[in-house]
Amino acid sequence: MLKTSQQIRDQIADERAKAQSIVGVAELEDRELTDDEQATFDHILADIENLEVVEANAIKREEFAAKLRQANKLQQRIDAGEIAVGSDSGDTPQVITVPARAKAYHKLTAYDNERDAYVAGTAILAGVFQNEKSIQRCKDWGIYNTMTEGISTAGGFLVPEEMQRSIVRLREERGVFPRYARNYPMASDSVFIPRDITDVTAYWVGETAEITASDQSVAAAELVAKKVAVLTKISTELDEDSVVDIGNMVTMSMAYALADKLDEAGFNGNGLSTDGGVVGLKNALNASAIIGAATGNDAPDNLDLVDFESVLGALPQYPGMRPVWFMHSAVYFASIARLMNASGGTTGDMLANGTAQRFMGYPVVFSQVMHSTTTTSASTIVAYFGDLSLAATVGNRRNMRTQVTTDRYFENDLIGIKCTERVAITVHEVGDTIRNRPILAMKTAA
Numbered sequence: 202m203l204k205t206s207q208q209i210r211d212q213i214a215d216e217r218a219k220a221q222s223i224v225g226v227a228e229l230e231d232r233e234l235t236d237d238e239q240a241t242f243d244h245i246l247a248d249i250e251n252l253e254v255v256e257a258n259a260i261k262r263e264e265f266a267a268k269l270r271q272a273n274k275l276q277q278r279i280d281a282g283e284i285a286v287g288s289d290s291g292d293t294p295q296v297i298t299v300p301a302r303a304k305a306y307h308k309l310t311a312y313d314n315e316r317d318a319y320v321a322g323t324a325i326l327a328g329v330f331q332n333e334k335s336i337q338r339c340k341d342w343g344i345y346n347t348m349t350e351g352i353s354t355a356g357g358f359l360v361p362e363e364m365q366r367s368i369v370r371l372r373e374e375r376g377v378f379p380r381y382a383r384n385y386p387m388a389s390d391s392v393f394i395p396r397d398i399t400d401v402t403a404y405w406v407g408e409t410a411e412i413t414a415s416d417q418s419v420a421a422a423e424l425v426a427k428k429v430a431v432l433t434k435i436s437t438e439l440d441e442d443s444v445v446d447i448g449n450m451v452t453m454s455m456a457y458a459l460a461d462k463l464d465e466a467g468f469n470g471n472g473l474s475t476d477g478g479v480v481g482l483k484n485a486l487n488a489s490a491i492i493g494a495a496t497g498n499d500a501p502d503n504l505d506l507v508d509f510e511s512v513l514g515a516l517p518q519y520p521g522m523r524p525v526w527f528m529h530s531a532v533y534f535a536s537i538a539r540l541m542n543a544s545g546g547t548t549g550d551m552l553a554n555g556t557a558q559r560f561m562g563y564p565v566v567f568s569q570v571m572h573s574t575t576t577t578s579a580s581t582i583v584a585y586f587g588d589l590s591l592a593a594t595v596g597n598r599r600n601m602r603t604q605v606t607t608d609r610y611f612e613n614d615l616i617g618i619k620c621t622e623r624v625a626i627t628v629h630e631v632g633d634t635i636r637n638r639p640i641l642a643m644k645t646a647a
Contacts, residue, residue, distance in 0.1 A: 206259040213252045220245045244395070254386040297342060299445065309445070311367050311453035321364035321448030364448065368456040368620070376460030377568040378467030378626070381525065381589040385424065387596040387625065393421035394594060396629055422629035426598035427477040430621040431458040455620040464570045467593065467626050468527075468585075479626045482593070482642065483582055490632025491582065491642040499579040499646045501535040509537070512586045512643050513561060517635050522591060526565040528584040533558075533565055535575035536583075580647045587640030596625035 204212075223242050227234050234242060299319045312318040320342070327335035373380050385394060404413050431454075470481030492515050494508040516524060526537075537560045558565045563586070572583050632638040 209256040318448040371456035372460040382593040383590045387598045424596035424625035426623040485628040487632040501532045522588040529571045529573040530567045584643040591639035592630040598623035
């Protein structure tokens, strides 16, 4: 459950008190901080900086929720006939209603309601087409802070809150890697996050014998934010009657493209610029974290139960870990579904309604960027099993920005819309030791 801004402020206050106590002890003893004290002090300061970023996001989230509650109450009053749409009463904001001619006549995929799609589409008409009516509406709604001077197609336009919220939601729904990896707010383009390498060592000791000291090994993984962008094209012939469809179409297109790009880098990245420099699971995992199938089992359609059990048996146990299977849907139905159907007891209802997407007690998550060939695929990683949040981190540097161009596709009578964000992905636990093996890869036989 997300913490409130007040809870985060209380946590920041606690961290500051810890830092002050470290300094206070040194001042009382009239000495400099020891190396351990300085390291702890620096770590607390870094935690405070990260918490301040989280607090700022929480405040924005709470402000938006308050506005949404106010708008919902106002809409309820309008529906009840207590006030009229467009009322100029000073304590009530303008209600955004969707004109009948702009309503969608099919189920929206990118938005939960027509109102948000209408706002996004109107923003696109204003920013892309310089439509005067749309510009005025956006000014009335307070979406743009530069609307009075018009919008430069070279400089781009701000993403309305409704559109950004839907892009984030759709990206998270479609994207797998960022959803299951650890997420970390970034206050700069490059940050280091702590990671444990080894634990302290326990010893049996005799009476009065000296206890052997040992230290926990701690290292850092670096997050370097890179820009990821998507460019989509829309026709210049779209008008206000298509405004809801415009918002729905563009939002879904950009969100899905961003989600697939992040998944491709996180699972399959090879460290090249085409993957944003990301080395994904496929190329990052140590050989000891890759479990091979039995001899002859060189394809998803001939894997057997023992192959999957070998993966489960090789995963170390971490307190509170939540292991998950990751694979392409085609691989799932060629291997796991086949094995479950062959086990017997399948009923007509199960065939009609489907079975739970679980295997051996753990959820199965589909990633459509992973290996999908179901026939002979020798020495190929076809699935992962483990807790991705313990193995990889996704850093979020800034929110999305949108720009438009009317020049690039001039000859095709199209307009380009570009969406960018800065993201960092790192797989920091690659399985070089048992301690650092929270996720395993399953590979077919050679």
